Amino acid sequence: MIPGPYSYGRSFLGLDKCNACVGTSICKKFFKEDIRRWYFANYTDDSESWRPVVLSRLISQSLHEASDRSICHSAGRSRTCSIEAVLRATPRFQDWARSHLLLPNMVQGLATPMLRCPSQRLLDRLVRRYAEVADAGSVQMKHFTERDKLRLLYTLAVNQHPLLLQMFPGTEGWPFPRYYGSCGRMMVWTSTRPIRSAYGSSLETRADMAYQLLHVTLGLSANSLRFSLYYTSVTEDMFATLEDGKLFIVDASTIGIIDQLEGTLAASLEAGT
Structure with a gap:
């Protein structure tokens, strides 16, 4: 059920599922009514000037419910259970809880494309840019509570999209929309228009969009950070534009990442032995 114009309940946002959720960094905005409407919404920092944003669940409600049932079933529980309790009891999370660094062996087996x-360099960037903790900026997770670690693990396991937006922000030239934050299982990012809305536009507009798409794709694999981002699958819904026509990737859930320095480092170490 969609809430009233400016009301968002805990269940609707997915807060009742935390800490098996994305985070809580933007919850105050919801409850102060600084975010209004549903899906194509409005956001404000001063209650006067408003900007368009998108509200979206981490995955669809039906997939969330199926995922929750699967987690409960895997633990031999009934159709409904404490998702958080089940996840906390897993050997993987126990490793996360004990470690101050996110290591490659701690994410092995996750289906996350990236x-x-x-x-290690990629995981350090993930931890350093993770915006759902109070003191982001360190590659160590000493400032992460177990709650923070569980939320990060859950997001990695379900949908990497919000993490890509944080790791490679548009403010640094990456072709991803601005990530404002999350509340429960709901995310907020800059509003855009799907590229299919431009299919009936002039040839010049469509040619410019095609050029931008090629430019964006090239930039994903050729950049100063030496991280090669690539598509593991492509659909038209992955791309959208701002009002000024600038093209963005608005669904980063299937983006893979290769650390180009990893092979270079391994080769250097091998040559030195």
């Missing part, structure tokens, strides 16, 4: 070839 972690198919995880390097």
